[in-house]
Amino acid sequence: MTDEQPKRVFAPDFLTELFRNPLDPGYADAAARKAVEGGPTGARRWASSGISLVTLVALGFLFVVAYQQTVADEPARTKARAALIEQVQSRRDQTDQLQSQADKLGDEVSQLRERELGGATVARLRDLEAATGLAPVKGDGAKIKVADGPTPINAVTGERNTVAQVKDTDLQLATNALWSLGAEAITINGQRLTATSTIRQAGEAVLVDFQPVTSPYEVIAIGPDDLAKDFRDGYAGRFFKELAAKYGMSFEASDAHDVTLPAATELKLRVAEPSLAPSTSASVSSSPSEGGR
Known part of the structure; x- marks a missing residue:
């Protein structure tokens, strides 16, 4: 029978142990295993470096192709935009010319009308134009x-x-x-x-x-x-x-x-009727005219 007394074991306080060793034991095991086994071998390092290099080269190639395509398409876009601007300006100039021509023809028609109709009829026609909006x-x-x-504006809905x-x-x-x-x-x-x-x-x-x-x-x-x-x-x-x-x-x-x-713009006549009854001796129908369309 031995005289040795059993060793007494004291359980560490939980909080004391937590502050003493804050890292999970798994980290320490991994660090110890890495120290024993060593880092990656040269072949593995070269393979990893090669994959990274190939990836960078591929990305660089894609960027270069995209840049070249953008530069190549830019003249076409600029040319198309310039052509559209030129067309718009040309149509605008044509519209101005046509409007000027229409105003000139309208003045000629008014002069011819006044010369052919006479004073009383022209005055009555002007009154009718003023009443209908055709004249200022x-x-x-x-x-x-x-x-x-x-x-x-509603702060919640933005409406x-x-x-x-x-x-x-x-x-x-x-x-x-x-x-x-x-x-x-x-x-x-x-x-x-x-x-x-x-x-x-x-x-x-x-x-x-x-x-x-x-x-x-x-x-x-x-x-x-x-x-x-x-x-x-x-x-x-x-x-x-x-x-x-x-x-x-x-x-x-x-x-x-x-x-x-001012006078009204773009006044369009849809239906017209004669203001005077047609002559009985006329051979045309006495129904209202449907002209003026």
């Missing part, structure tokens, strides 16, 4: 100005609140009120209105005869001396005052003196 007019009337109110914007129906209401009060000619931001004019909404844009108009909207009408006062006191004026008070839109109706309204 000048006189006194009213100026109605409306503009959009504040249009805040604008368009409730305070002037709509196409607002401009329709204003022009119809002016016609009913005796207006003889009306323009919206310089666009002359005729019997076939349209006021439409396209998204947030307002189109007058397919021409965009923006806020502030200036409606000018030639008519009676009290046209502006009658508009303010009428249903249209009360409507715009309510919009201004409720949504912050601006509204103003004032007298207009010695204003000139």
Whole structure:
């Protein structure tokens, strides 16, 4: 029987051991194994270096090919762009020439018409042209100005609140009120209105005869001396005052003196009827003419 006493083993405190050896034991084993086995052999190093070199060469080749292709295509793109610009400019010059020629021919037609028809007929024809919008007019009337109110943007959705914007129906209401009060000619931001004019909404844009108009909207009408006062006191004026008070839109109706309204553009005649009954001795049918298309 031996006299040796059993060795006493004390369990280390967990936190003490954790701070003493913070690394996982696997790291130490891997480091020890690497020290025994050594690093990669020369053949493995050469293989790894060769793969890296081939990869770099391939990438460099691809970059060179892409650069050469881009440089080669650049003259063609530049040439095509220059050709398009030249075509646009040429078409624009041709349009200007044709418009100038059309204006010149229109003046010749007017002179021939006045020479052949005589004074009374020409005066009546001018009155009809002014009433239909084919000729510019000048006189006194009213100026109605409306503009959009504040249009805040929703911080969450990014959408604008368009409730305070002037709509196409607002401009329709204003022009119809002016016609009913005796207006003889009306323009919206310089666009002359005729019997076939349209006021439409396209998204947030307002189109007058397919021409965009923006806020502030200036409606000018030639008519009676009290046209502006009658508009303010009428249903249209009360409507715009309510919009201004409720949504912050601006509204103003004032007298207009010695204003000139331009002629309408691209007025197309769809249907025409004779203003005088045809002679009974004529052999043609007495039904209305369907010409003018």
